Amino acid sequence: xxxxxxxxxxxxxxxxxxxxxxxxxxxxxxxxxxxxxxxxxxxxxxxxxxxxxxxxxxxxxxxxxxxxxxxxxxxxxxxxxxxxxxxxxxxxxxxxxxxxxxxxxxxxxxxxxxxxxxxxxxxxxxxxxxxxxxxxxxxxxxxxxxxxxxxxxxxxxxxxxxxxxxxxxxxxxxxxxxxxxxxxxxxxxxxxxxxxxxxxxxxxxxxxxxxxxxxxxxxxxxxxxxxxxxxxxxxxxxxxxxxxxxxxxxxxxxxxxxxxxxxxxxxxxxxxxxxxxxxxxxxxxxxxxxxxxxxxxxxxxxxxxxxxxxxxxxxxxxxxxxxxxxxxxxxxxxxxxxxxxxxxxxxxxxxxxxxxxxxxxxxxxxxxxxxxxxxxxxxxxxxxxxxxxxxxxxxxxxxxxxxxxxxxxxxxxxxxxxxxxxxx
Amino acid sequence: xxxxxxxxxxxxxxxxxxxxxxxxxxxxxxxxxxxxxxxxxxxxxxxxxxxxxxxxxxxxxxxxxxxxxxxxxxxxxxxxxxxxxxxxxxxxxxxxxxxxxxxxxxxxxxxxxxxxxxxxxxxxxxxxxxxxxxxxxxxxxxxxxxxxxxxxxxxxxxxxxxxxxxxxxxxxxxxxxxxxxxxxxxxxxxxxxxxxxxxxxxxxxxxxxxxxxxxxxxxxxxxxxxxxxxxxxxxxxxxxxxxxxxxxxxxxxxxxxxxxxxxxxxxxxxxxxxxxxxxxxxxxxxxxxxxxxxxxxxxxxxxxxxxxxxxxxxxxxxxxxxxxxxxxxxxxxxxxxxxxxxxxxxxxxxxxxxxxxxxxxxxxxxxxxxxxxxxxxxxxxxxxxxxxxxxx
Numbered sequence: 001x002x003x004x005x006x007x008x009x010x011x012x013x014x015x016x017x018x019x020x021x022x023x024x025x026x027x028x029x030x031x032x033x034x035x036x037x038x039x040x041x042x043x044x045x046x047x048x049x050x051x052x053x054x055x056x057x058x059x060x061x062x063x064x065x066x067x068x069x070x071x072x073x074x075x076x077x078x079x080x081x082x083x084x085x086x087x088x089x090x091x092x093x094x095x096x097x098x099x100x101x102x103x104x105x106x107x108x109x110x111x112x113x114x115x116x117x118x119x120x121x122x123x124x125x126x127x128x129x130x131x132x133x134x135x136x137x138x139x140x141x142x143x144x145x146x147x148x149x150x151x152x153x154x155x156x157x158x159x160x161x162x163x164x165x166x167x168x169x170x171x172x173x174x175x176x177x178x179x180x181x182x183x184x185x186x187x188x189x190x191x192x193x194x195x196x197x198x199x200x201x202x203x204x205x206x207x208x209x210x211x212x213x214x215x216x217x218x219x220x221x222x223x224x225x226x227x228x229x230x231x232x233x234x235x236x237x238x239x240x241x242x243x244x245x246x247x248x249x250x251x252x253x254x255x256x257x258x259x260x261x262x263x264x265x266x267x268x269x270x271x272x273x274x275x276x277x278x279x280x281x282x283x284x285x286x287x288x289x290x291x292x293x294x295x296x297x298x299x300x301x302x303x304x305x306x307x308x309x310x311x312x313x314x315x316x317x318x319x320x321x322x323x324x325x326x327x328x329x330x331x332x333x334x335x336x337x338x339x340x341x342x343x344x345x346x347x348x349x350x351x352x353x354x355x356x357x358x359x360x361x362x363x364x365x366x367x368x369x370x371x372x373x374x375x376x377x378x379x380x381x382x383x384x385x386x387x388x389x390x391x392x393x394x395x396x397x398x399x400x401x402x403x404x405x406x407x408x409x410x411x412x413x414x415x416x417x418x419x420x421x422x423x424x
Numbered sequence: 425x426x427x428x429x430x431x432x433x434x435x436x437x438x439x440x441x442x443x444x445x446x447x448x449x450x451x452x453x454x455x456x457x458x459x460x461x462x463x464x465x466x467x468x469x470x471x472x473x474x475x476x477x478x479x480x481x482x483x484x485x486x487x488x489x490x491x492x493x494x495x496x497x498x499x500x501x502x503x504x505x506x507x508x509x510x511x512x513x514x515x516x517x518x519x520x521x522x523x524x525x526x527x528x529x530x531x532x533x534x535x536x537x538x539x540x541x542x543x544x545x546x547x548x549x550x551x552x553x554x555x556x557x558x559x560x561x562x563x564x565x566x567x568x569x570x571x572x573x574x575x576x577x578x579x580x581x582x583x584x585x586x587x588x589x590x591x592x593x594x595x596x597x598x599x600x601x602x603x604x605x606x607x608x609x610x611x612x613x614x615x616x617x618x619x620x621x622x623x624x625x626x627x628x629x630x631x632x633x634x635x636x637x638x639x640x641x642x643x644x645x646x647x648x649x650x651x652x653x654x655x656x657x658x659x660x661x662x663x664x665x666x667x668x669x670x671x672x673x674x675x676x677x678x679x680x681x682x683x684x685x686x687x688x689x690x691x692x693x694x695x696x697x698x699x700x701x702x703x704x705x706x707x708x709x710x711x712x713x714x715x716x717x718x719x720x721x722x723x724x725x726x727x728x729x730x731x732x733x734x735x736x737x738x739x740x741x742x743x744x745x746x747x748x749x750x751x752x753x754x755x756x757x758x759x760x761x762x763x764x765x766x767x768x769x770x771x772x773x774x775x776x777x778x779x780x781x782x783x784x785x786x787x788x789x790x791x792x793x794x795x796x797x798x799x800x801x802x803x804x805x806x807x808x809x810x811x812x813x814x815x816x
Contacts, residue, residue, distance in 0.1 A: 081767070081768040083756075085760075123762070127766065130769065142557055144557045149537055156566070160562060163559075167562060336538045337541070365532050365761060368501075370536070372498065373543075
């Protein structure tokens with residue numbers, strides 16, 4: 001029964017994505033404007049309120065990784081001068097563009113009418129859209145989200161963002177779409193967003209139970225997909241999350257675990273918290289390494305790059321622009337290292353994890369720079385030893401299966417030994 | 425020893441001193457005063473100075489520091505600068521700093537601010553988030569607010585709360601610093617044989633650890649010594665070196681480029697000392713003047729958003745033309761996001777204009793220079809044989 005229910009949400013998501021990409025392909029002939037933006041700090045409700053369709057290049061890149069296409073795209077980008085040292089998402093995207101711009105659904109991705117650069121916690125975003133502007137020769141608007149260097153959103157930083165929204169972002173969207181700003185339409189979108197966010201949080205927090213009915217990392221990157229990309233603030237998004245929540249609650253009631261590449265994981269030997277993005281090129285293989293050992297991830301930080309809803313944030317239709325500023329500011333990559341550590345420690349305690357793992361990806365300095373410090377601090381504060389593995393987002397050259405498998409096996413043995421020794 | 429040699433040796437001693445003895449000495453002779461470090465690229469030194477503190481540039485350990493502790497903080501695919509900065513700190517060499525500023529250069533330096541907060545809770549740490557937006561009013565208001573907060577925080581540490589006139593004095597002083605740097609760069613551009621980049625670089629590095637007043641005196645003395653001791657020109661090619669604005673190249677690399685037959689006539693080494701290209705006004709609210717000079721700035725760099733859609737394509741053409749250069753050497757640190765992500769755009773613009781280019785990567789601790797010398801030498805020869813890009 002649970003498998004059939006899970007299939008329902010997966011099927012829904014598949015249909016939503018296919019429909020979105022089909023609509024994108026027809027956007028030029030249907031005169032629907034297209035706005036590119038990034039996942040962290042995406043203003044998708046605002047974009048949608050102008051009748052525009054969002055494109056999220058990171059999503060395209062990770063999908064290219066999962067479909068084993070990113071290696072060729074990266075090679076194409078490197079052939080035209082992009083360094084092997086830089087973000088593989090960028091190179092996958094540039095390579096896809098130069099290879100005909102056929103997206104993950106097999107449909108053509110239209111050129112942007114506007115690049116909405118929401119500068120939220122990732123320096124590379126700035127260069128990425130400068131590069132895309134060169135390729136597409138299209139307008140771009142920059143939305144500067146101040147970094148939370150001191151761990152808080154200062155009131156004047158919020159005001160600065162509001163001013164940019166009013167004076168830069170909205171006029172740019174008006175120009176690109178030919179439509180006037182409609183605050184009522186935005187409020188409606190934000191209401192739908194908040195409803196979907198409630199459902200997502202219920203799903204995320206279900207992992208506090210034993211057995212956990214979800215995998216908070218490998219499974220949850222699918223769960224957050226619609227909300228972190230094109231479907232926040234849409235009726236389809238709400239429907240998806242309502243369905244997903246029902247499925248998870250049914251699994252919870254039946255005492256069942258999540259479905260993994262190795263089947264349903266009911267016998268959960270290890271509960272882990274994970275920091276860092278997954279390796280998309282070897283996603284199933286990576287997940288299987290956990291499932292084979294009976295390890296379930298109960299919480300992760302990567303699934304908060306598009307919003308930290310489980311700490312209480314909801315889009316607020318009563319403060320439409322203010323809530324967008326709050327949202328952008330609170331995305332995981334916009335938080336300083338001490339805040340990230342606090343989050344990990346809290347997850348470990350609240351979700352009663354007996355281990356935590358950092359998957360450090362070569363591509364992303366926003367995540368990776370400082371992760372060894374995070375490892376040390378989390379170990380110190382929780383008394384739980386962490387594991388550290390290295391791979392990449394979508395560059396298949398940087399995934400060493402044997403090495404990662406060995407490390408994980410040793411790590412699980414160590415947790416087991418600590419239990420036997422009475423330390424756990 | 426000639427006057428020029430004397431100044432260069434003084435600068436070299438400061439460059440090689442990884443214990444920051446000059447900073448410690450300054451603190452000894454100024455009891456109660458404090459020092460504030462900053463990382464690349466841009467930090468508002470005027471504000472540090474106005475608060476009564478000594479601004480100290482932290483540019484890593486170069487090829488003179490063995491990394492023992494720093495590597496434990498960073499994976500192999502992260503640039504070298506932060507690990508040598510950590511090494512300097514963990515070995516106690518930065519213990520004299522009461523505050524450290526981390527500019528918004530890239531995610532590595534940004535996240536290093538968080539590491540610093542955790543490692544050194546007693547040191548004031550601030551991430552310097554410069555305004556990136558094209559709207560000058562919103563950007564100015566934001567940046568004035570940031571500067572005011574920084575000044576307030578540093579003043580609380582130093583115990584010196586400057587008046588507006590004192591802030592203006594600091595601004596005027598740094599106008600003079602940038603003025604003399606502009607003179608040095610202009611002279612090198614005109615007569616690169618008289619101002620070897622090795623010497624200019626050492627002088628700039630010295631300026632990162634000494635009081636600005638002293639730097640101005642030394643820099644002017646160097647300018648005088650150059651006029652007094654002219655050198656003979658050689659048949660070298662004229663090149664722009666770009667991409668080295670954050671992690672600094674080892675001195676040996678700069679020397680290798682020059683010895684391979686290239687006159688460096690423009691570069692972005694230590695760019696923060698001339699990041700603001702204009703003269704900051706001394707009227708009205710001094711912090712607003714400083715903010716507006718940052719916003720109405722002609723400096724174009726990888727660490728700032730380029731609002732002009734054609735800006736990246738035009739940038740290297742303009743720099744080559746302004747410098748009367750023949751070609752470009754893209755010299756970027758390994759794993760440097762700002763330099764390496766920019767490079768395809770900059771290089772495409774240059775090559776479309778017919779400007780010869782070469783590219784290589786380095787680390788601050790690179791120890792072998794033969795390959796750089798061969799590349800630069802071949803590049804210089806090819807320019808002489810086939811022509812450069814000055815006419816572009």
